Amino acid sequence: MPHYPEGTVRALLETDLVTPATRAALEERLEAPLAYEPQFFDADTYRLLQAVAARIFPQPERQTPISLASGVDARLLRGDADGWRYDSMPPDREAYRLGLGGINQAAQARFQQAFTELDEARQDSIIALLAAAEAPGENWSQLPQDRFFEEMLAELTEIYYAHPLAQEEIGYVGMADVPGWQRIGLNELEPREPEER
Amino acid sequence: MPDEETLEEGTLTPIQPEIQDPLLREILEENSLQADPSRDPLEQPAPLPDPDEIVDCLVIGTGAGGAPLLARLAQAGLRVVALEAGARHDPKTEFATDEKAQNFLFWNDERLSAGQNPVAFGKNNSGIGYGGSTLHYTAYTPRAHRGDLTLHTEFGQGVDWPFGIEELEPYYEELEHFLGISGPTPYPWDPGRRKGYPLAPLPLNGAAQLMERACAQLGIRTSPAANAALSARYYQEGVGWREACTNRGFCQAGCSTGAKASMDVTFLPLAEQYGAEIRTGAYVTEIERDATGQVTGVVYEQGGRTVRQRCRNLFLCAGAIETPRLLLLNELAMGSGQVGKHFMAHVGMQVWGTFPEDTRPYKGIPGGLISEDTHRPKDADFAGGYLLQSIGVMPVTFATQMVRQRKLWGQQLRDYMRNYNHIAGINVLGDCLPHTDNFVELSDEKDARGVPKPRVHFTAQENEQRMNRHAERTMRQIWETAGAQDIWAFERYAHIIGTARMGTSANEAVVNPDGRAFDVPNLYICDNSVFPSALSVNPALTIMALSLRTADRFLENARK
Numbered sequence: 001m002p003h004y005p006e007g008t009v010r011a012l013l014e015t016d017l018v019t020p021a022t023r024a025a026l027e028e029r030l031e032a033p034l035a036y037e038p039q040f041f042d043a044d045t046y047r048l049l050q051a052v053a054a055r056i057f058p059q060p061e062r063q064t065p066i067s068l069a070s071g072v073d074a075r076l077l078r079g080d081a082d083g084w085r086y087d088s089m090p091p092d093r094e095a096y097r098l099g100l101g102g103i104n105q106a107a108q109a110r111f112q113q114a115f116t117e118l119d120e121a122r123q124d125s126i127i128a129l130l131a132a133a134e135a136p137g138e139n140w141s142q143l144p145q146d147r148f149f150e151e152m153l154a155e156l157t158e159i160y161y162a163h164p165l166a167q168e169e170i171g172y173v174g175m176a177d178v179p180g181w182q183r184i185g186l187n188e189l190e191p192r193e194p195e196e197r
Numbered sequence: 198m199p200d201e202e203t204l205e206e207g208t209l210t211p212i213q214p215e216i217q218d219p220l221l222r223e224i225l226e227e228n229s230l231q232a233d234p235s236r237d238p239l240e241q242p243a244p245l246p247d248p249d250e251i252v253d254c255l256v257i258g259t260g261a262g263g264a265p266l267l268a269r270l271a272q273a274g275l276r277v278v279a280l281e282a283g284a285r286h287d288p289k290t291e292f293a294t295d296e297k298a299q300n301f302l303f304w305n306d307e308r309l310s311a312g313q314n315p316v317a318f319g320k321n322n323s324g325i326g327y328g329g330s331t332l333h334y335t336a337y338t339p340r341a342h343r344g345d346l347t348l349h350t351e352f353g354q355g356v357d358w359p360f361g362i363e364e365l366e367p368y369y370e371e372l373e374h375f376l377g378i379s380g381p382t383p384y385p386w387d388p389g390r391r392k393g394y395p396l397a398p399l400p401l402n403g404a405a406q407l408m409e410r411a412c413a414q415l416g417i418r419t420s421p422a423a424n425a426a427l428s429a430r431y432y433q434e435g436v437g438w439r440e441a442c443t444n445r446g447f448c449q450a451g452c453s454t455g456a457k458a459s460m461d462v463t464f465l466p467l468a469e470q471y472g473a474e475i476r477t478g479a480y481v482t483e484i485e486r487d488a489t490g491q492v493t494g495v496v497y498e499q500g501g502r503t504v505r506q507r508c509r510n511l512f513l514c515a516g517a518i519e520t521p522r523l524l525l526l527n528e529l530a531m532g533s534g535q536v537g538k539h540f541m542a543h544v545g546m547q548v549w550g551t552f553p554e555d556t557r558p559y560k561g562i563p564g565g566l567i568s569e570d571t572h573r574p575k576d577a578d579f580a581g582g583y584l585l586q587s588i589g590v591m592p593v594t595f596a597t598q599m600v601r602q603r604k605l606w607g608q609q610l611r612d613y614m615r616n617y618n619h620i621a622g623i624n625v626l627g628d629c630l631p632h633t634d635n636f637v638e639l640s641d642e643k644d645a646r647g648v649p650k651p652r653v654h655f656t657a658q659e660n661e662q663r664m665n666r667h668a669e670r671t672m673r674q675i676w677e678t679a680g681a682q683d684i685w686a687f688e689r690y691a692h693i694i695g696t697a698r699m700g701t702s703a704n705e706a707v708v709n710p711d712g713r714a715f716d717v718p719n720l721y722i723c724d725n726s727v728f729p730s731a732l733s734v735n736p737a738l739t740i741m742a743l744s745l746r747t748a749d750r751f752l753e754n755a756r757k
Contacts, residue, residue, distance in 0.1 A: 001615050019453070021291055025298035056606045079645075083303055083319020087311035087652060091642075124607065131604050153606060154597045161596040161614070162297040170617040172592045174559030175294045180443025184560040186403045193557065196618075 002171060002196040009168040009175070017176040017192060026164045026175060036070040040077040040093070048100050049073075051116045055123050056153060057160050066166060071159040072096070086147050098139045099148040103130065105137030171196065243476060243499055246506055252276045254751075255495060255508035257481050257523070260329020261740040262724030263514030264460035264468065265372075269748035271471035278506060279468075280479040280497055283326035288461070292453040296593040299450040302326060302333045306650075308518060309640050313656040316542050316690050320449070320594070323516065323693070327477055328461035330516065335448050336425035336457050337564055337626075337735040338378050339584065340369045340387065342572060345628065345732040352580035354660065355630045356729045359701045359710040368742035373423075376458035377431035377439065380423030386569040396428045399442060401587075402561030404621035407552060408587040409566055411679035422567035422586060425458035425737075435467035446559045446589055464741075479504070482648065484511065484527045492529075492720050498646070510719045510751070514744070517693040517726040521637050522651045524697065524707075532716040535698055535707050537637040541731040542655055542690035544583060544627030544664050548672035549599070549620060550681025556621045558589040565589075571625070571671065572733060579663040582733050583627030585672070592617055602687045616683075623675060625668040629694070629731040630660050637696050655690065692736050697726035711754065712747035723747040 013023055038046035050069040059065035076093050089095050106126050107115040129135040133146040160166050176192055183190050253275040256263045270277045304323035310316050324330030343362040348355035374395050382393025398421030412419045426442040433439050442456035455462045483496035494507035513520050521537040524530050564586040572582040605613055639649040669686045676684050700706025703715035708727050714720040723744050725736050
């Protein structure tokens with residue numbers, strides 16, 4: 001599995017290989033303040049979302065994990081949509097409330113504890129049930145479990161891979177495009193493209 | 198039935214609740230300004246139009262349907278005004294090479310996707326802004342084939358277009374030369390064309406080379422694709438020199454160099470040079486009529502104000518969802534009962550694989566290589582056909598659609614994504630038959646403006662399912678031959694087509710072969726909603742061809 005050197009994207013951002021508009025977008029994420037007060041979710045639900053996100057994107061190697069729950073909270077607060085919603089799903093705010101509640105119901109049903117109190121292995125077993133659309137809980141009668149999992153997974157994934165450090169992790173340097181790309185064929189790299197270790 | 202709270206949530210969606218913390222309020226305001234500069238309160242409000250003026254032609258929408266006819270009508274000396282719901286951007290300074298930052302290019306008002314194969318909107322196929330969806334189209338520009346327009350004659354299924362390919366060919370030719378399309382000459386699947394492409398094809402990226410190699414082994418003909426991005430600098434009337442494509446691979450999130458022939462760097466500046474007026478941030482809510490049923494003007498919201506513009510003729514070019522939505526909201530052109538009906542979406546299955554080679558999927562136009570050998574496959578058990586394209590992909594788009602399909606999470610998800618630089622894809626673009634179960638309607642749920650959200654029903658029928666199976670088999674074989682591992686398929690449907698079909702009878706179609714509404718003599722519709730059938734190619738070039746043709750038919754009829 002490919003690994004790329006650390007620091008490549010941060011270094012590129014400081015060069016004129018990146019346009020000001022691109023730099024502004026990426027630096028905003030890179031320099032987002034660590035402290036985030038949830039404005040849409042209440043504190044308990046927000047901690048639950050953080051715990052779920054930490055199992056979907058475990059980041060044990062990072063001292064400061066890329067924050068995912070804050071992006072969801074901020075979006076739901078603004079009420080932004082992405083152009084569509086499954087007709088079988090309630091509006092996004094309601095879907096998250098019901099879905100996160102359902103995750104806790106599943107944790108209670110299986111382990112008689114809240115999701116945030118479970119160890120990682122047990123948390124994973126609840127996520128696995130959800131991914132298989134087999135999690136217990138009364139909320140799932142109002143919310144299609146497979147669609148909720150898909151939507152939440154897609155949103156967390158979008159937030160994660162939009163982050164410069166996650167892009168660095170997968171060796172993406174498409175943001176450094178000011179000179180364009182001349183070497184675009186198979187196995188052709190330009191000097192600013194990181195090589196795998 | 199949803200309970201009361203749910204309904205209230207639904208109506209609430211895009212409204213911002215009061216934020217108490219002044220610092221946070223300031224930060225959020227700044228962020229939203231960066232995301233959408235058109236909301237800057239310091240920006241001067243647009244001047245109010247003369248309430249008594251009656252313009253010759255009013256055009257709603259500035260995408261592939263509206264922009265070409267806007268230019269044509271302006272060049273004919275008519276007083277024309279276009280209303281565009283989104284903002285005008287300066288791609289060179291505003292467009293970031295960042296997928297998330299470019300979300301302002303997409304029509305993000307929520308649509309409800311129903312049926313067995315709910316269609317994704319937003320970045321998948323719907324745009325907003327000066328240039329409409331062409332701001333984020335991939336700029337694939339294959340011509341439709343003769344047989345695409347005569348599906349019923351050939352297969353006894355689907356419908357025929359009211360005219361043949363001869364009607365479109367002169368426009369294809371004109372467009373290819375006006376836009377500066379890069380492509381192979383002669384075109385392998387249509388070698389008898391009178392004129393070749395004005396520019397040589399764009400270079401092949403990793404995915405294209407892999408597909409080329411495997412297809413050669415399998416006896417499938419391939420060619421560098423026709424694409425509306427410039428392989429050399431090109432002079433554009435009304436714009437000046439447009440520079441060649443720099444292979445930045447970001448076509449689907451906005452071209453910042455002007456190499457891609459989106460409407461904002463081609464037809465719209467041309468239209469303005471000839472006196473067309475384009476009003477941005479203008480969201481149409483009402484179409485007004487007199488007692489005889491003629492359109493007299495429209496009402497739109499702009500910068501918090503309600504504005505009326507009177508017109509002699511209206512051209513509705515808002516795309517295959519917003520066009521029928523406006524017709525349904527205004528109960529306009531409803532005589533045939535066809536408004537919103539026969540929604541179609543192309544069979545767009547993708548197959549992805551992991552290769553030992555370095556592919557770096559962010560470089561080069563996404564769809565470098567094409568094959569149309571599958572236009573009428575010998576072993577087909579379906580009507581119509583499809584084309585094959587190689588695909589590169591931006592990382593966030595790839596990751597999100599991958600998890601929707603594969604449902605990977607945890608360490609497995611992060612591990613898989615580490616292969617991003619070794620990923621390559623192929624997709625198909627296949628015909629879709631019109632079906633009565635697939636349609637657009639108004640839902641009970643309202644958006645922030647109080648307008649009902651559209652609900653779009655789509656279920657892939659037997660013919661589409663058979664095509665999916667054939668296409669998946671073909672693509673898996675190509676990728677296995679190319680040496681891919683961990684191959685997976687993503688069933689998807691792309692482009693929004695139908696919903697205000699063109700035909701020869703007022704009982705069966707919304708518009709006549711000239712694009713004029715049967716019920717409303719001064720209403721023209723021109724976008725993908727008038728397509729009677731979906732075609733086996735990407736629709737943008739044909740929408741533009743219809744747009745020029747609609748303008749020419751209008752001008753000719755006006756002279757009579």
